Amino acid sequence: MADWEARKKDLADAALKARKNSYAPYSHWTVGAALLDERGNVYTGCNIENGAYSPSCCAERVAFFTALAAGSRNFKAIAIAGGPEKEKPKQYCPPCGVCRQVMAEFCEDTFRILLVKGDGQIEARTLGELLPQRFTLSDTVSENPEEREDSHENV
Numbered sequence: 372m373a374d375w376e377a378r379k380k381d382l383a384d385a386a387l388k389a390r391k392n393s394y395a396p397y398s399h400w401t402v403g404a405a406l407l408d409e410r411g412n413v414y415t416g417c418n419i420e421n422g423a424y425s426p427s428c429c430a431e432r433v434a435f436f437t438a439l440a441a442g443s444r445n446f447k448a449i450a451i452a453g454g455p456e457k458e459k460p461k462q463y464c465p466p467c468g469v470c471r472q473v474m475a476e477f478c479e480d481t482f483r484i485l486l487v488k489g490d491g492q493i494e495a496r497t498l499g500e501l502l503p504q505r506f507t508l509s510d511t512v513s514e515n516p517e518e519r520e521d522s523h524e525n526v
């Protein structure tokens with residue numbers, strides 16, 4: 372348990388550090404995230420915006436996609452810190468709905484989401500709390516193609 376408390380603080384610090392690399396010239400809202408996998412590796416991300424707006428990506432997804440691209444698949448926790456640029460975050464910055472859905476693709480309900488303030492305060496949530504009754508394709512469609520019914524006939 373003491374181990375987890377120390378781990379939580381390290382993850383929170385990594386999220387705050389990653390936030391420094393944020394590229395947010397449009398919203399001026401900078402976010403950092405640090406994702407811990409089951410093997411103890413930490414992958415970080417920051418939000419990266421774009422002049423065409425829609426290509427922008429949240430810090431959480433950058434962290435997830437970096438980890439996934441490195442071959443990591445099983446995750447324990449993510450720390451998130453965000454707020455107006457050039458200020459320490461005074462409030463918690465909960466993940467947006469799109470990022471929660473990306474988490475749902477790879478994580479169980481017990482996946483820990485650590486919301487971090489600039490003073491180091493942490494509020495711990497789980498994915499199950501932040502995304503109840505999640506949608507996953509495996510809930511609705513058999514993973515075995517031979518067991519699938521023809522969806523067109525069922526419309």
Ligand code: THU
Nearest residue numbers: 398400402418429430465466467
């Ligand atoms: N943003 C994140 O990176 N993570 C969140 O949890 C919420 C929002 C980013 C997206 C955009 O670059 C900026 O913050 C303002 O919405």
